[in-house]
Amino acid sequence: MADSVLSRFRQGAFPRLERIDAGWAALLRGAGSPEVEEGMFRDLHTLRGEAGVLGAKDVVRLARRLEDLFFAARERGYRVHDDVDIVATMAIQFVGILLRKRGDAEQPGIDLEGFLKQIEDVLSLQLRRSSLPPAHHATDAPRLSPRGAAAHLPRAARERFASAATTVYLEHLRATGPSAARLRGAWEVLSRAIMESEAVPLGPTLHQHGAAVAALAPELGKTVRVLCDAAGLHANAEVVEALSTAVLHAARNAVDHGIETPAERACAGKSPEGTIRVTARGDADQIEVTVEDDGAGVDVDRVRDRGVRLGLLTTTNAASASREDLLELIFAPHVSTREEAGDVSGRGIGLDAVRAAIRSLGGSVTLETTRGAGTKLSMRVPQAEVRTDVLRFYACGTDSPFAVSASWSVEDGTDAEALDPFALVSLPVPDRPGDPRHAVRFRRGRESLTLWVSGAPTAAVAARVCPTAPGEPVEIVGVEGIETLLLRPDVLLTAIQRGQT
Amino acid sequence: MATTKVPGIQLDELRATAAIQGVAGRVVLTGTADTRATTALADMLKQVHAECSEAGVREVEVDIRELEFMNSSCFKAFVTWISSVRELPSPQQYKLTFQSDSAKHWQRRSLGALSCFAIDLITVRT
Numbered sequence: 001m002a003d004s005v006l007s008r009f010r011q012g013a014f015p016r017l018e019r020i021d022a023g024w025a026a027l028l029r030g031a032g033s034p035e036v037e038e039g040m041f042r043d044l045h046t047l048r049g050e051a052g053v054l055g056a057k058d059v060v061r062l063a064r065r066l067e068d069l070f071f072a073a074r075e076r077g078y079r080v081h082d083d084v085d086i087v088a089t090m091a092i093q094f095v096g097i098l099l100r101k102r103g104d105a106e107q108p109g110i111d112l113e114g115f116l117k118q119i120e121d122v123l124s125l126q127l128r129r130s131s132l133p134p135a136h137h138a139t140d141a142p143r144l145s146p147r148g149a150a151a152h153l154p155r156a157a158r159e160r161f162a163s164a165a166t167t168v169y170l171e172h173l174r175a176t177g178p179s180a181a182r183l184r185g186a187w188e189v190l191s192r193a194i195m196e197s198e199a200v201p202l203g204p205t206l207h208q209h210g211a212a213v214a215a216l217a218p219e220l221g222k223t224v225r226v227l228c229d230a231a232g233l234h235a236n237a238e239v240v241e242a243l244s245t246a247v248l249h250a251a252r253n254a255v256d257h258g259i260e261t262p263a264e265r266a267c268a269g270k271s272p273e274g275t276i277r278v279t280a281r282g283d284a285d286q287i288e289v290t291v292e293d294d295g296a297g298v299d300v301d302r303v304r305d306r307g308v309r310l311g312l313l314t315t316t317n318a319a320s321a322s323r324e325d326l327l328e329l330i331f332a333p334h335v336s337t338r339e340e341a342g343d344v345s346g347r348g349i350g351l352d353a354v355r356a357a358i359r360s361l362g363g364s365v366t367l368e369t370t371r372g373a374g375t376k377l378s379m380r381v382p383q384a385e386v387r388t389d390v391l392r393f394y395a396c397g398t399d400s401p402f403a404v405s406a407s408w409s410v411e412d413g414t415d416a417e418a419l420d421p422f423a424l425v426s427l428p429v430p431d432r433p434g435d436p437r438h439a440v441r442f443r444r445g446r447e448s449l450t451l452w453v454s455g456a457p458t459a460a461v462a463a464r465v466c467p468t469a470p471g472e473p474v475e476i477v478g479v480e481g482i483e484t485l486l487l488r489p490d491v492l493l494t495a496i497q498r499g500q501t
Numbered sequence: 502m503a504t505t506k507v508p509g510i511q512l513d514e515l516r517a518t519a520a521i522q523g524v525a526g527r528v529v530l531t532g533t534a535d536t537r538a539t540t541a542l543a544d545m546l547k548q549v550h551a552e553c554s555e556a557g558v559r560e561v562e563v564d565i566r567e568l569e570f571m572n573s574s575c576f577k578a579f580v581t582w583i584s585s586v587r588e589l590p591s592p593q594q595y596k597l598t599f600q601s602d603s604a605k606h607w608q609r610r611s612l613g614a615l616s617c618f619a620i621d622l623i624t625v626r627t
Contacts, residue, residue, distance in 0.1 A: 025574070082572065083610055089573035090614050093580040097618065109587065109621035118614040156514070156535070238606060361606055382604065407567065445529075470532035470567065471513040490531075494511065 009054055013099050016043040021092045024070070027078045028085055041070065047095070058098045058112055065119045066091045072123060081241075087122045091115070124356055125245060158197060159469040165190035166468055169476050169483075173427055191466045191476070199234035202287075205244040206230050206278050213251040213276065221261050223273045226251070230280040235287055238361070239381055243289055245357040246365075247278060250291040250377050253351060258295030258375050268372060270294070286363075286383060292376040298369040300326050327367055331355045354379065388464055390486060391442070392479050393457040395421050397435030401484040402453075403462060403477065404442050408489060410457050413441035413450030421451050424492055425474055425485065442489050449489035462486060505556065507548050510541045517542065519549045526553050526561035526595075530568045534575040543578040550585045553595055564600040570607060576615065583618050596622050603627040 023040030026032040032040075048063035069088045073080045094115055165187060172183035210226035217224035235243070259265075259274035266272055280289045303326045307313035312329060313321060331351045354377070355365050363381030389406035402421045418439035422429045440457060441450040462477035462484060473495060475486040507519035515538040519528045528549060534542055553561060565571070586594055597619075601608040609627075616623040 082570075082607065085573045086576055086607075086611050087614050089577060090580060090618075093577060093584075094618065097584065109619045111617040111620045114620070115614060115617035118610070118617065122610070156533070159514075159533075360610065362603060362609070405567075469514055470569065471516060490516070 006054065009050055010099055013047055013050065014096070016047050017092060017096050017099070019043050020047075021089070024088060024092065027073070028080070030078070032078070037074070041067075044070065056098070058101075059095060061116065062091060062095055062098065062112065065116055065123070066095070068123055069119060081122075081125070083122045083125070087119055091119060121356060121360070124353065125242075125360060158194060159467065159472075161190065161194050161197075162466045162468045162475070163472055165194060165466050166472065166474055166476055169466075170425060170427065170474070194466050200237045200240045201230070202233045202235055202240055202243065202280050202289075203228070203230035205240060206247060206280060206289075209244070209248045209251050210276075210278055212248075213255050216252070217255050217259070217274075220256060222255065222259050223262055224255050224259055224276060225273055226276045226278065228278045231282075233280050233282045233287065235282070235383065239287065239383070242357045242361050242363075243280075243287070243379065243381065246354040246379050247289060247291060249351070249353045249357075250379070251276060251278060253354075254291055254293040254295065254375065254377075258293035258297075260296050264296075268296075282383065286380050288378060288380045290376055290378045292374065294374040297371040297373055297375055298327065298330065298367075299371065303327070303329055327369065330367065331365070351377075388462050388477070390460055390462045390477065390479065390484075391457040392460040392462075392484060393440065393451075393453040394455060395430070396437035396452050396454045398430055398454070401479060401482055402451075403460070403479060403484050403486045404457075404489055405486070406459060408442040408444045411441045411443060413439035415439050417441075417450040418452045419450065421453070421485070421487065424451075424487065444490070447490055447493055449493055505552055507545065507552055510538065510545055512538055512541065514538060515542070517545055519545060519552075521552055521556050521558055524557060524559040526556075526558045527564070528561060529564045530571075532567075533569045534571040536572060536574060539572075539574040539578065542575050543581065546578050546582040547585075550582055554589060554593065557593070558595045560596040560598060562598050562600060565608060566600055566602040568608075569605075571611065576611060579615060580618060583615070583623070586622060587619055594622060596624065598624045598626060601625055601627050 020040050020043050023032060023036045023043075026036055027040070044063055044067055048060055048067070051059035051063065066088060069084060069091065073084060073088070094112075097110065098112070168183055168190060169187045172180050172187055175183055206228040207230075210228040214224055214226045254276045255274075259276070260268065260270075262272035265274065275294050277292045278289070279292070280287060282288070300323055304313070304318050304321060307321075307326065307329050308315060308318045312332060331354075351365075351367075358365050358379045358381060361381040363379060365380075366378045367375065368378070369375040390403035391406055391408065391410060392401055392403045394401055400422075420429050435454070437452045437454060439450050440453045441448050460479045462479045464475070465478050466476045468475040470488070471491060473488050473491040475488070477484050477486045503522075505521040507521070509519060510517035512532075515530065515532040515534050517528065517530045519526065521527075526549065528546075549561070552558075583597065586597070589595075599612050599615075601612055603609065612625045616625055
């Protein structure tokens, strides 16, 4: 390819990329017009076409996936998960880097395949988030908003509310008499509202998918009862959204693959009506959702045959493969025991989607199956980002708990540099002459803050019941159910230097 | 060993520090890096790159364990930084090691994508 042709292509391509970047950003923040949208798609399409003519295959491949992201976002009215925004924005940058390459020359260190896989994963989750059942499957259960379970207060707004709530909490500690009680009441209302905005109920999602799956059954010539029990569980919006994706696919698989027709069930001595149970349970560490059916169970021999036919197993491997190995195959993309894809499932994009959704949260999926008796899919995800490790300590001679993040280390301090934690947050310092106290220095890197404490700080896990921004000096956390003032030494030190405390 | 401090960021939502000691650099981000912090972050990373290039730094540790979130425009600042490192002659290129928090799901996905820009230069640790 002549350098002059390549140069002309680049001259046109970079401004196009800039317009695509600006258009994407505008559409996502709700400031894009139809003209902006049309221009963005046209620019990308043109860029891809020109790259194709010039044989820039890498650019073509990436531009095609970027188009897929844009189309998926357009279908959602550009109300997409942050992952989509980040990976699309990076993809635009990535195209720019590929354009700077000379011809098809290898550029060491660039992992296009890996990046395409990242897009694939995000796209896969986004598309599956879009695949909520149509309106006629709606039930009495509350509908999800267009953005799914993630329709909660933006983080910045939540942090501002949390900051205000924390101020009210501190004021209640300073106040006396009826004022203290009134402020305490206001704090409780505010902190509860903040917690509720952070935690999304899992029940509506499960019930919605359950009803949708039950409605699908007659179309497949089956009778199915779906029982959902979320036990009033709430979770971080991101967790609920991923579980929603996973449960949808798992339940559709159960009704399509697991549950037999009434005639088949009668032959097997079962009730004509199949049962699918969707159950969620949670504790402080994790949430477990199970989708269990009383259907035919997985035919492991058929999985073995499919594995060989799809080239995933050699005949020798297939013969020696353990039951666990074969069940693992079910989670591979494009593996289905069904010969022909049906309308509901059978394309082998069910359980791989379940696993992708759960793994995106650092969770795990296990499958138990008994031929003729049924299948149980268990999905476990960690409770995310609602707890934090802290060092708890008590102010001298009081039972008032304080804490700092466990990212700070503890060492002996000197009396001369020690400050009272009450004074640091402008609370009245209790007058306790003679109380035992010692100076403890909290250190992180070069920063250190020394406080008067009673006893040694101990490691604990705190629930972030009212998460303030990291730039705030204080946050109220719960440690073993007791309200505790979490101090941020770095912020407090800055305030001290500015003479603000 | 002398330490060079790069002017950091002190916003309500984002705090960032950067320092170079010998041939090692360290950048620490805490808080939330969103639209409000984009310009400040881009300026700081540009400055970090200039100082690292000048000092012949071999590796920069980027600690985002206490970063609650970073939006796409701030990630662009990192892509720009990575591109600047790539544009250096090979012997002068330095490595970037991201210290991340595996409990923050966005970090896992975003850093996975970011590392594809320079798998030879970027390491992600949890």
